[in-house]
Amino acid sequence: MEMKYDRILIRYGEMTTKGKNRNLFVRRLRQNIARKLRAFPRIDIEYMHDRMYILLNGEPHEPIIAKLKTVFGIHSFSLAMKCENELEAVKETALAAIRQLPYRGKTFKVSARRVNKQFPYRSEELNHEVGAHILRQTDGLTVNVREPDIDVRIEVRQDGTYVTCHDIFGAGGLPVGTSGKAMLMLSGGIDSPVAGYLAMKRGLEIEAVHFFSPPFTSERAKQKVIDLVKQLTVYGGRIKLHIVPFTEVQQAIYQGMPNEYSLISTRRAMLKITDALRRRHRALAIVTGESLGQVASQTLESMYVINDVTNTPVLRPLVSMDKMEIIEMAKQIGTHDISILPYEDCCTIFTPRAPKTKPKKKKVLHYESQLDLAPLLEKAVNDTETIVLDEQDGQVDEFADLF
Amino acid sequence: MMIYLDNSATTKPFPEVVDAFATVASHYFANPSSLHGLGMKAERLLRQAREQIAAMLDVKPSEIVFTSGGTEANNFAIKGVAWQYRRRGRHIITTEIEHPSVAEPCRQLEELGFEVTYLPVGPDGRVSAEQVARALRDDTILVSVMHVNNEVGAVQPIEEIGAVLARHPKTLFHVDRVQGIGKVPLDVKRCGIDLFTVSAHKFHGLRGAGLLYVRDGVRLTPLIAGGGQERQLRSGTENVAAIVAMAKALRLALERYERDIGRLRELKAEWLQALAAIPSLSINTAERGSAPHIINFSLPSGIKPEVFVHELEKSEIYVSTTSACSSKRRAPSKTLLAMGVGEGRAERGIRISLSFDNRREEIKPAVAAIQQAIKTLSEVTGSHGDEV
Numbered sequence: 101m102e103m104k105y106d107r108i109l110i111r112y113g114e115m116t117t118k119g120k121n122r123n124l125f126v127r128r129l130r131q132n133i134a135r136k137l138r139a140f141p142r143i144d145i146e147y148m149h150d151r152m153y154i155l156l157n158g159e160p161h162e163p164i165i166a167k168l169k170t171v172f173g174i175h176s177f178s179l180a181m182k183c184e185n186e187l188e189a190v191k192e193t194a195l196a197a198i199r200q201l202p203y204r205g206k207t208f209k210v211s212a213r214r215v216n217k218q219f220p221y222r223s224e225e226l227n228h229e230v231g232a233h234i235l236r237q238t239d240g241l242t243v244n245v246r247e248p249d250i251d252v253r254i255e256v257r258q259d260g261t262y263v264t265c266h267d268i269f270g271a272g273g274l275p276v277g278t279s280g281k282a283m284l285m286l287s288g289g290i291d292s293p294v295a296g297y298l299a300m301k302r303g304l305e306i307e308a309v310h311f312f313s314p315p316f317t318s319e320r321a322k323q324k325v326i327d328l329v330k331q332l333t334v335y336g337g338r339i340k341l342h343i344v345p346f347t348e349v350q351q352a353i354y355q356g357m358p359n360e361y362s363l364i365s366t367r368r369a370m371l372k373i374t375d376a377l378r379r380r381h382r383a384l385a386i387v388t389g390e391s392l393g394q395v396a397s398q399t400l401e402s403m404y405v406i407n408d409v410t411n412t413p414v415l416r417p418l419v420s421m422d423k424m425e426i427i428e429m430a431k432q433i434g435t436h437d438i439s440i441l442p443y444e445d446c447c448t449i450f451t452p453r454a455p456k457t458k459p460k461k462k463k464v465l466h467y468e469s470q471l472d473l474a475p476l477l478e479k480a481v482n483d484t485e486t487i488v489l490d491e492q493d494g495q496v497d498e499f500a501d502l503f
Numbered sequence: 504m505m506i507y508l509d510n511s512a513t514t515k516p517f518p519e520v521v522d523a524f525a526t527v528a529s530h531y532f533a534n535p536s537s538l539h540g541l542g543m544k545a546e547r548l549l550r551q552a553r554e555q556i557a558a559m560l561d562v563k564p565s566e567i568v569f570t571s572g573g574t575e576a577n578n579f580a581i582k583g584v585a586w587q588y589r590r591r592g593r594h595i596i597t598t599e600i601e602h603p604s605v606a607e608p609c610r611q612l613e614e615l616g617f618e619v620t621y622l623p624v625g626p627d628g629r630v631s632a633e634q635v636a637r638a639l640r641d642d643t644i645l646v647s648v649m650h651v652n653n654e655v656g657a658v659q660p661i662e663e664i665g666a667v668l669a670r671h672p673k674t675l676f677h678v679d680r681v682q683g684i685g686k687v688p689l690d691v692k693r694c695g696i697d698l699f700t701v702s703a704h705k706f707h708g709l710r711g712a713g714l715l716y717v718r719d720g721v722r723l724t725p726l727i728a729g730g731g732q733e734r735q736l737r738s739g740t741e742n743v744a745a746i747v748a749m750a751k752a753l754r755l756a757l758e759r760y761e762r763d764i765g766r767l768r769e770l771k772a773e774w775l776q777a778l779a780a781i782p783s784l785s786i787n788t789a790e791r792g793s794a795p796h797i798i799n800f801s802l803p804s805g806i807k808p809e810v811f812v813h814e815l816e817k818s819e820i821y822v823s824t825t826s827a828c829s830s831k832r833r834a835p836s837k838t839l840l841a842m843g844v845g846e847g848r849a850e851r852g853i854r855i856s857l858s859f860d861n862r863r864e865e866i867k868p869a870v871a872a873i874q875q876a877i878k879t880l881s882e883v884t885g886s887h888g889d890e891v
Contacts, residue, residue, distance in 0.1 A: 502523045
């Protein structure tokens with residue numbers, strides 16, 4: 101019978117350094133991977149302290165590899181074959197492993213590691229034996245021990261020998277959920293989804309908060325945000341989206357504040373509401389897509405005045421990035437094309453013609469004290485609608501019969 | 504009892520597909536670009552159709568451009584590449600047996616100063632990857648080869664050609680999959696295909712919908728300019744109902760493939776056997792390397808193929824003279840000529856094309872009717888077999 105790759109070996113990311121907490125991390129990663137691969141019921145996941153194996157049990161490896169690339173906490177992974185700790189078996193397995201690659205015209209080397217010292221051949225002997233066997237049995241393959249195209253890695257362990265030929269880089273980072281939970285302020289623009297992605301990469305579970313101002317913003321703008329969260333579930337599994345009815349608050353600010361201060365006050369109101377939702381949903385931080393100096397509300401002066409409403413940590417993963425870098429990342433993670441759809445969000449509609457770029461905190465507080473926003477903010481929090489999105493769900497499908 | 508054997512001309516729409524079309528056309532009739540909720544529903548339908556079709560074709564949704572059908576998609580692929588990359592080169596390679604919707608755009612481009620190499624085919628109706636390799640030049644911007652020939656069913660070596668083109672990253676590869684989709688599988692990635700054409704009404708969808716796959720990274724100059732639909736590539740209000748119907752038709756057709764492809768292959772073998780038993784017919788479809796649903800044969804000399812079609816029609820049996828598109832013109836079959844069967848035989852080609860709905864019980868009465876028609880018509884014209 102033709103020998104095939106029967107498992108995927110997964111190497112952990114940074115968490116290998118996390119001593120005591122490692123068990124928690126590994127279990128969470130396993131859980132995230134299992135969720136991700138729910139569509140492949142036959143696989144089994146074996147995990148140990150330093151690596152994980154996905155036993156394919158006949159499931160196809162290409163789609164599984166594609167999915168693994170989106171799971172945080174994986175440093176790299178490889179297709180692998182396992183065999184008995186027996187020289188002939190190791191030779192045949194290594195040969196079969198390399199034959200499944202487009203190897204013609206390439207160079208290779210064998211790197212054996214003998215973890216199980218009972219195995220009667222030393223690593224160098226194994227390198228030689230297996231290398232010679234591969235050379236004899238293939239055409240168009242040559243040895244290069246310095247910079248090989250294909251590195252045939254052999255690990256002789258207690259439970260058997262594992263052969264891999266090709267490492268694929270994972271998404272890196274920490275398993276989502278191992279760093280706690282944060283609220284993501286999601287506008288529908290290019291930046292905030294990227295901020296959410298980066299937050300999840302550092303192991304945060306996120307819940308998204310979106311401000312919705314009908315009729316000034318349309319159902320399409322809302323659908324766009326739902327689509328963005330759906331795209332983020334590729335990396336985060338299951339994400340709650342809180343949609344805050346914001347029209348009344350926005351109108352009150354717009355009518356009650358001098359025009360050039362309405363923007364900053366709106367931002368403060370958003371952060372207050374988000375913080376209230378954060379308490380309610382037991383998160384410990386707020387993530388935003390703010391970067392420094394792009395628009396009026398993102399000058400350091402503005403940030404200072406906005407941030408004044410809470411002492412909850414506000415994480416700004418994009419603060420050091422250039423716009424071009426953010427756009428590039430948005431493209432990579434698949435949110436860019438959704439973000440650029442031209443529907444108004446609540447930030448663009450009420451933008452004053454000349455917002456203050458250096459607002460004074462004292463003045464903002466003074467004007468706000470003349471408004472009674474608190475009941476409106478509370479009402480907005482109470483009337484917030486929550487949707488749960490899951491990567492695995494299909495469309496919420498009123499059209500099912502048509503397809 | 505009607506026996507419909509002209510499925511390569513068009514297929515009978517699945518009833519579920521017609522229902523879906525009617526529902527969308529009557530309830531979700533809004534323009535997908537309209538801002539209101541009804542427009543949004545139409546847009547979501549369009550998006551869902553795109554996602555479903557992309558998943559079934561194993562490509563990305565952003566790589567699908569909906570068109571009015573196969574002809575437009577083929578025109579767009581060829582002219583779109585020619586305009587976009589005309590500074591890179593002005594040489595195109597195609598075959599002598601392409602559908603007119605590929606061949607004619609190539610002719611138009613020749614008039615505009617492009618050079619086109621038309622590769623000949625062997626007696627089995629196939630080109631070879633070596634021919635493509637030999638024809639390639641530094642200024643070749645496009646190779647366009649059909650997957651399944653519409654007249655005789657020859658399956659072209661797309662994967663081998665793709666392997667040749669893998670070494671020429673500046674030459675784009677277009678494949679007309681109109682006849683092959685749902686009948687002969689094709690691995691787009693493995694074959695290195697940059698563009699391919701699909702038409703809904705060949706797999707029990709409706710006319711008015713088709714698509715061009717445009718691989719991410721390939722740029723095309725739009726042929727139809729206007730409101731910027733289809734990511735600026737193909738303007739015109741989207742035909743949402745027909746596109747949704749196409750998504751459904753493709754799903755059903757691929758399900759039929761999974762279930763019935765073995766049966767269809769057996770059916771074709773039985774047809775070939777039954778036709779081979781009629782000594783005055785010459786079979787033009789090779790047994791190997793041909794699609795499971797197309798059979799081409801030539802009538803004995805002296806019988807005009809269009810008269811033969813009408814004669815069979817009297818028994819409610821529907822076949823084609825070579826390809827339906829060209830059957831109103833009296834001309835020898837281009838594909839048969841290219842295969843080298845000679846002009847006489849090429850003028851007398853008849854095509855039988857099957858779908859998963861055809862049954863083996865049809866073979867006996869249809870073959871009997873074919874024999875009877877040959878007999879009747881030979882008596883009328885009084886000539887038989889004086890020319891091959």
